[in-house]
Amino acid sequence: MTSIQPKKKKEFGWIPKSPLLLKAMQSNAGILIINWAFQGMRGMQSKExxxxxxxxxxxxxxxxxxxxxxxxxxxxxxxxxxxxxxxxNWLLNTHLWVCIRYMKFYRRDPDALRDFLCRVSGEIERKRWLKEAVCIGSIGDKEDVTSWRSDIDLRLFFKLGLMNYLRLNFYLIYLRTKALFLIIPLDLYAYNDIEYLKNFKKNEGMLLIKDEQGAITQMYPEKLVSTRNE
Structure with missing residues (x-):
């Protein structure tokens, strides 16, 4: 069952002491300007x-x-x-719709997100240079898109080697650009290895998209709610 949640307030890693500055940062213009400036780099690891x-x-x-x-x-x-x-780079290679979903007017049919995730999951499954992929966030917790304000928190992982480094980085651009034109709020990052998942909350669930050698299943069994291909 899906719902239309009220507008969310954007949370930042740094919270100013001034209420006026915080209000400006959480305004529509503030969210876009900050995202343009930093482009999600705070959440990136070295390879991305x-x-x-x-x-x-x-x-x-x-x-x-x-x-x-x-x-x-x-x-x-x-x-x-x-x-x-x-x-x-900001327009084609970041998360524009993830920012816009914090705005009052934003709505997106959950079925569109489900269809996008299903198609991308199939792509990922066919790529030999990708061993692991998970969804975290609300989809990781609930196994589904549950709101008209939901986003897709997709996390991919680099395999060793220069060609895999290049392939995955260009694939990130492809997916983000595709999501931009399809109006999909895709919060997408690629991590150096699955160890980085330890930085997330212990009670945060994960929806398994791909786990070629079972490394994620073995390391985080308590986090997995199910697998996408079940």
């Missing part, structure tokens, strides 16, 4: 974060090459190219 920084520098260099030679001075061209790279 390093790729993101390298990608943004490459994009910035390309934009700079396109702008350089115009009437802008070098400093202005550098700033504008970095701003453009950061903005494009």
């Amino acid at each position: 974060l390093s790729f993101r920084i390298i990608l943004e520098l490459i994009m910035g260099t390309l934009f700079y090459a396109m702008i350089f030679g115009s009437k802008l001075d070098v400093g202005g061209a550098l700033l504008l190219s970095l701003f453009m790279a950061h903005s494009v």
Whole structure:
């Protein structure tokens, strides 16, 4: 059974002492500006974060090459190219709809999220360079999308090797861009290894999407509510 929950207040890792500043941060504009600035990097581990920084520098260099030679001075061209790279990366490679779901007007049919998760789970199952994947959050706890304000908290894990590093990072961009155009609030991260799951609450459930060698099942049996493919 699904429900329409009231608007949620966005929680941040740092809470200011000033109520006015906190209110500004939790406003629609504040949520988007903060997300644009940090782009979820606080929740990333080194393999995803390093790729993101390298990608943004490459994009910035390309934009700079396109702008350089115009009437802008070098400093202005550098700033504008970095701003453009950061903005494009934010739009296509972060969690825009996850932010927008904190806004009063937001609604999304749970069936659309269920269908998206089902399709992506099938993709993940077929990818040999992905060994593990789980859903956490409300889907991990309840095994289903239960609200018109729900999001999909999907966590993938890197296999060793340069090619797997590149494959998974580009797959993250693909999934986030796909979710953007399908209006799916996809909260997606890739972790270096499954050990990172120990940082989450002990009572937080996980919906198993893929566990090729049974490592997650063996390490976190108390967290698993079921498997997606049962």
